[in-house]
Amino acid sequence: MKKDFWKNKTVIITGATSGLGKEMTKILLEKGAKVVAISRSEESLKGLQNELIKFSKNLFLIKADVSFKKDCEDAFKTIKDELKTADFLINNAGVGLRCEVEEIDELDIKKVFDINFFGAFYMMKHAIAFFKEQGGGTIVNICSLGVKRPVPFTSGYTASKAALSSLADVARIELKKYNITILNAYPGSISTSFRKNALGKPYPEDEVRLSRLSPDVAARRIIRGIEKNRKEIYTSKKDYLFVLFTRLFPHVSDFIVEKAFEKKLKRL
Numbered sequence: 001m002k003k004d005f006w007k008n009k010t011v012i013i014t015g016a017t018s019g020l021g022k023e024m025t026k027i028l029l030e031k032g033a034k035v036v037a038i039s040r041s042e043e044s045l046k047g048l049q050n051e052l053i054k055f056s057k058n059l060f061l062i063k064a065d066v067s068f069k070k071d072c073e074d075a076f077k078t079i080k081d082e083l084k085t086a087d088f089l090i091n092n093a094g095v096g097l098r099c100e101v102e103e104i105d106e107l108d109i110k111k112v113f114d115i116n117f118f119g120a121f122y123m124m125k126h127a128i129a130f131f132k133e134q135g136g137g138t139i140v141n142i143c144s145l146g147v148k149r150p151v152p153f154t155s156g157y158t159a160s161k162a163a164l165s166s167l168a169d170v171a172r173i174e175l176k177k178y179n180i181t182i183l184n185a186y187p188g189s190i191s192t193s194f195r196k197n198a199l200g201k202p203y204p205e206d207e208v209r210l211s212r213l214s215p216d217v218a219a220r221r222i223i224r225g226i227e228k229n230r231k232e233i234y235t236s237k238k239d240y241l242f243v244l245f246t247r248l249f250p251h252v253s254d255f256i257v258e259k260a261f262e263k264k265l266k267r268l
């Protein structure tokens, strides 16, 4: 891998103030990139700036709620005016929803789609126009392992990420001729505030999962996947093998998941 891959590249990251987005921001700044950090809260953006003060020359902050089309439009206008070019968009902002299908609140699932799907879609549309003008660029969508191996109680959240993943898979083919690359990441469980911030029912302490990574490890593996131009990025070998196993033996995979969640399903 080229040592200076990220040097002087401009990376736009949504949801950059917490968890995975914050770690990716730190690592990319360390690697010499310029980062445009986007989140809804001015306070958390200022917190990020203070924490990363030594990189202040390369860190740009934009307050925007990606679920609002106008905020995304304004964010790109600012980026164009102030930075002129950009190389990567990482659609990372997202929110969880934990609830069995029949009890999902309609407002909750709409909110989740507004952020996870429409937010990424608005950002992607602006990035495509921008990247076309400048002759290329890369869009990375942070989806979820659940898209590849769905598990109980996450239907609404997984549906929003599956919609994003499918949109991106089609965009990849359409945009190749414009030198625009589309990559999707499918992270497994990561120790962030994601569960605390999720809508629906609280996550239990004894949540069933394959593994749980630190945000630093997950961020490094995603960044490595981007450097290697992987169209599907996984954050652990175990996750990748389980996805492969699910493709080959879908019924056995379902049986394993049912067994793992059996006690919890009975409790409902």
Ligand SMILES: NC(=O)c1ccc[n+]([C@@H]2O[C@H](COP(=O)([O-])OP(=O)(O)OC[C@H]3O[C@@H](n4cnc5c(N)ncnc54)[C@H](OP(=O)(O)O)[C@@H]3O)[C@@H](O)[C@H]2O)c1
Pocket: 014, 015, 016, 017, 018, 019, 020, 021, 038, 039, 040, 041, 044, 064, 065, 066, 067, 091, 092, 093, 094, 095, 096, 115, 119, 142, 143, 144, 145, 186, 187, 188, 189, 190, 191, 192, 193, 194, 195, 197
């Ligand atoms: N943690 C996991 O186990 C896991 C697993 C698979 C995939 N993922 C995905 O990874 C991504 C990052 O999640 P995380 O675990 O780092 O969660 P997190 O710690 O809750 O961080 C979410 C980030 O998104 C921002 N955000 C939320 N809604 C936004 C909006 N409407 N507009 C702009 N920014 C918004 C938040 O900042 P503000 O609230 O200040 O706006 C925050 O910076 C998400 O897409 C998530 O679905 C997470």
